[in-house]
Amino acid sequence: MSKIVSRNVNRRDFLKLGGIGIAAAIVPTLISQQSKASSPLAGKNLAMVIDLHRCVGCGSCSIVCKNENNVDGDVFWSSRISKTTGRFPNVRFEYITTLCNHCEKAPCVRACPTKAMHKGDGGITKHDPDKCIGCRYCIAACPYGVIHFNAGKSHEFWRDDKPLIEGATPSAREVTQAVNGKVIPYYNPARELDKPGTGLRKRGIVEKCTFCDHRVSKGQLPYCVEACPTNARIFGDLNDPNSEVSRILGKFHGMRLKEELGTEPKVLYVRTYSTGTHPKTKGSV
Amino acid sequence: MTENKTFNSRFIVWMVILLAGLGLGIWGVVTTFLSGLQTWGIGDEVPWGIVTASYVFFVAASAGCITVSLGHALGIKGFDLIIKRGVFLAIITMIAGGLLIVMHVGNPVNLWRLITAPNFGSPLGWLVIFYLLYLILLIIDFYLIHKKDFVKARIFGILAPLSAITVHSTLGSVFGFASVRHYYGGAFAPVYFIVIAVVIGTALLLFVTNLHYKFNSKSMSSEMRSVIVSLGKFLGIAIGVLAIFVIWKNLTGLSNPDPSTVKAYQYMLAGPGAWWYWILAIGLGLLAPLILIINRNTRTPNGIMLASGLSIIGMLAARFDFTIGGQVIPIFEDLQHIQQPWADYAATFTEVSIVVLAFSLTALLYTWGSRKLALEEVAEHV
Ligand code: SF4
Ligand code: SF4
Numbered sequence: 001m002s003k004i005v006s007r008n009v010n011r012r013d014f015l016k017l018g019g020i021g022i023a024a025a026i027v028p029t030l031i032s033q034q035s036k037a038s039s040p041l042a043g044k045n046l047a048m049v050i051d052l053h054r055c056v057g058c059g060s061c062s063i064v065c066k067n068e069n070n071v072d073g074d075v076f077w078s079s080r081i082s083k084t085t086g087r088f089p090n091v092r093f094e095y096i097t098t099l100c101n102h103c104e105k106a107p108c109v110r111a112c113p114t115k116a117m118h119k120g121d122g123g124i125t126k127h128d129p130d131k132c133i134g135c136r137y138c139i140a141a142c143p144y145g146v147i148h149f150n151a152g153k154s155h156e157f158w159r160d161d162k163p164l165i166e167g168a169t170p171s172a173r174e175v176t177q178a179v180n181g182k183v184i185p186y187y188n189p190a191r192e193l194d195k196p197g198t199g200l201r202k203r204g205i206v207e208k209c210t211f212c213d214h215r216v217s218k219g220q221l222p223y224c225v226e227a228c229p230t231n232a233r234i235f236g237d238l239n240d241p242n243s244e245v246s247r248i249l250g251k252f253h254g255m256r257l258k259e260e261l262g263t264e265p266k267v268l269y270v271r272t273y274s275t276g277t278h279p280k281t282k283g284s285v
Numbered sequence: 286m287t288e289n290k291t292f293n294s295r296f297i298v299w300m301v302i303l304l305a306g307l308g309l310g311i312w313g314v315v316t317t318f319l320s321g322l323q324t325w326g327i328g329d330e331v332p333w334g335i336v337t338a339s340y341v342f343f344v345a346a347s348a349g350c351i352t353v354s355l356g357h358a359l360g361i362k363g364f365d366l367i368i369k370r371g372v373f374l375a376i377i378t379m380i381a382g383g384l385l386i387v388m389h390v391g392n393p394v395n396l397w398r399l400i401t402a403p404n405f406g407s408p409l410g411w412l413v414i415f416y417l418l419y420l421i422l423l424i425i426d427f428y429l430i431h432k433k434d435f436v437k438a439r440i441f442g443i444l445a446p447l448s449a450i451t452v453h454s455t456l457g458s459v460f461g462f463a464s465v466r467h468y469y470g471g472a473f474a475p476v477y478f479i480v481i482a483v484v485i486g487t488a489l490l491l492f493v494t495n496l497h498y499k500f501n502s503k504s505m506s507s508e509m510r511s512v513i514v515s516l517g518k519f520l521g522i523a524i525g526v527l528a529i530f531v532i533w534k535n536l537t538g539l540s541n542p543d544p545s546t547v548k549a550y551q552y553m554l555a556g557p558g559a560w561w562y563w564i565l566a567i568g569l570g571l572l573a574p575l576i577l578i579i580n581r582n583t584r585t586p587n588g589i590m591l592a593s594g595l596s597i598i599g600m601l602a603a604r605f606d607f608t609i610g611g612q613v614i615p616i617f618e619d620l621q622h623i624q625q626p627w628a629d630y631a632a633t634f635t636e637v638s639i640v641v642l643a644f645s646l647t648a649l650l651y652t653w654g655s656r657k658l659a660l661e662e663v664a665e666h667v
Contacts, residue, residue: 076622083619098620111462113409114398131398134322134391136332137409143465145616145623149332149391152323203321204391261465 041122045238049245053271054232057095061224068223069191070200072155075148077209078224095273100146100209101265111141124211129197132205143258147208155184303645310642313635322391324635330628331612336389338608339640342601343382348453349486350375351446358442363512370660371490372427377650379420381643388639408458415455419448453482466611467546480527485600487520488593495590517589521578528571549614566606570599
C-alpha cells in the first residue's frame with residue numbers, strides 16, 4: 001500500500017485536488033508512510049519459533065531479557081508456564097517459555113484508548129510511553145498476562161540504603177552511586193537509543209516485551225534468541241519463505257497459545273518439552 | 286442541607302463529617318500522587334481495584350438518576366416534583382466519577398490524549414467522548430430547569446437519558462470487551478450495566494429525597510409521598526429484574542466450558558469472596574430491599590428510605606465483586622510470574638480514602654446545591 005501511494009501520488013497532487021485543509025490532514029500520513037517504507041523492518045512479518053524439544057528449561061531467556069531491557073527484579077517480559085502433571089509413577093514436567101506474542105490481532109492494541117499500544121513495523125506490538133495514561137486496560141484485555149504495570153518507580157532496590165550484610169557489603173545505593181548514581185548498575189543504554197523513556201520505564205505506565213525492536217531494527221537478533229544456549233528460540237520473517245522460521249513451520253505444526261481466541265500470536269511452539277521416548281510396541285488389552 | 290439556611294447543630298455535625306471525609310480524601314490523593322499507585326492494592330493480576338469499582342458505581346448512579354427522570358419528559362404524574370433533584374444528583378455523581386477515573390489512571394498527565402487522539406477502536410476511547418457529551422447535556426438540562434425554561438428542558442430531558450444509557454452501556458462494553466475475562470459477561474455486560482444503573486440511580490434518588498425531608502424535619506405532601514411510594518415500587522421491579530440477571534449470570538457462569546471462568550464464579554459463590562457476595566451484594570443489595578418493598582407494611586417513605594439505603598450499600602459492594610471477579614483467577618494457569626490459584630487483592634487505606642473523597646465530595650456538592658439551587662422546585666410538565 002505504501003509503495004503505491006509514494007509512486008503514483010505526490011504531495012502537490014493532493015494539494016491541487018483536495019485543498020489545503022484536507023491535505024494538511026493527509027500529508028503527515030503520507031510522510032509517515034514514506035518513512036515506514038524506509039524502515040528496515042517494513043514489509044516484514046517477524047515471528048519467533050520456540051522449539052520446546054530443544055528447550056531445557058534453564059530460564060536464560062528470562063534472565064538475559066532483564067539485562068538487555070533493564071527489566072526490574074520481579075517483572076518478567078519473558079516468563080514461563082511450568083507444571084508437573086500426571087500421576088505417580090507416570091509424571092511429567094512441562095515447561096513452556098513465554099513472552100508477548102506480538103499478536104497479529106492484538107487485543108491490547110484494540111483496547112488501548114490512546115494508541116500507546118500499537119502495531120509497529122515488522123508486526124511488533126509496541127508501546128509508546130509518551131502516550132500511555134496508565135489505565136491498565138491493555139492488561140485487562142491481553143489474554144496472556146504479559147503486560148506489567150509500574151505502580152512505583154522501577155528498580156527501587158537500587159535506591160536502598162541497607163547493606164546486605166551490615167559492616168561487610170555496600171548498600172545498593174552505594175553501588176548505584178559508584179556507577180554515577182543516575183541509573184542502575186547494570187543499565188543498558190542501547191535500549192533507549194531509538195526513543196527516550198523506553199530504557200527505564202517511568203512510574204504509572206505499563207511495559208512489556210518489544211521483540212528487542214532496538215536490536216532487530218539494526219539487524220541483530222532479540223537478545224533472548226541470541227542467548228539461548230540450546231537454540232530453542234528461533235527468530236525471523238514469516239514473509240520470507242527461505243527464513244529459518246518459515247522452514248521450521250513447513251516441517252512442524254506451529255502451536256500457538258490460546259489459539260481459539262483468534263489473536264494470531266507470532267510466537268509459535270513446535271514439538272514438545274519431553275525428551276523421553278517410548279518402546280515400539282502396540283500396547284496390550 | 287437545611288432549607289431555612291440556618292447553621293443548626295445538626296448541620297454543623299454533618300459538615301464536620303463531610304469535611305473530615307474531604308480531608309482524608311485529599312490526603313489519599315496527595316499520597317497517591319507522591320508515591321504512585323504502589324500505595325494501592327492493585328497489581329498485574331488485579332489491575333482494577335476498588336477505585337475502578339466505585340467509578341462504575343458513580344457513573345451508574347448518574348445514569349440511573351437521569352434515566353428515571355425520563356418519566357418527567359414523558360409526562361408521568363409526580364415526576365415534576367423530583368426531576369430537578371434528580372438532574373442535579375446526576376451531575377454531581379458524574380463529577381465524583383470523573384475524579385475517581387482521574388485517580389484510577391497511573392499517568393494522568395497524558396489524559397488529554399484521550400480527547401485529542403482517541404483510539405476509536407477502543408470502547409474506552411468512546412467512553413470518554415460519550416462521558417463529556419453526557420456531562421454537557423446534563424448541565425444544559427439543569428440550567429434550563431433552573432431557569433424554568435421547561436419547553437427546551439423537555440428536549441434535553443429526553444437527550445440526557447439517552448446519552449446516559451449510551452455512557453453506561455459503553456462502560457459495560459469496556460468490561461465486556463475484555464473477552465477472555467468471561468466473568469464480565471461479554472456482550473451481556475452492556476445490558477447488565479443498564480439494569481444496574483437503573484437500580485442504583487433510583488435508590489439514590491429515593492434515599493436522598495427521603496433524607497432531605499428527614500434531615501430538615503419537614504413533612505411530605507401527600508403528592509410527594511405517593512411519588513416516593515410509586516418510585517419505591519419501581520425500584521422493587523428494577524431489583525427484581527436485576528435479580529433475574531444475577532441468577533442467570535451465575536448459572537451460565539458455573540456451566541461455562543472454560544474452567545477458569547467456573548473458578549471465578551466458585552470464588553464468589555463459595556470461596557473467599559462468598560461472605561462479601563452473599564451478605565452484602567445479594568443480602569443487602571437485592572433481598573433486603575426487595576422484602577421491604579414487597580411488604581405492604583414497610584412500603585412507606587421510611588421503609589423505602591431504608592430499602593434504598595441498603596440497596597446502595599449492597600450495590601457498591603456488588604460493583605466491587607464484579608470488578609474483582611473478572612481478575613481474581615489468573616489469566617493463565619501455571620504462568621509462573623503471576624499469583625496462583627487466585628490473586629490476593631485487598632484495598633489499601635489510601636484507595637479507600639479516595640472512595641471516601643468521592644462520597645464526601647458528592648455530599649458536599651449536594652449540600653451546597655440544596656441550599657443554593659432550590660432543588661425541591663417543581664419542574665412543571667409542558
Ligand atoms: S500477547 Fe498480550 S501484550 Fe502481546 S500482543 Fe498479544 S495481547 Fe498484546
Ligand atoms: S495502560 Fe497505557 S498502553 Fe495500556 S491501555 Fe492504558 S494507555 Fe494504553
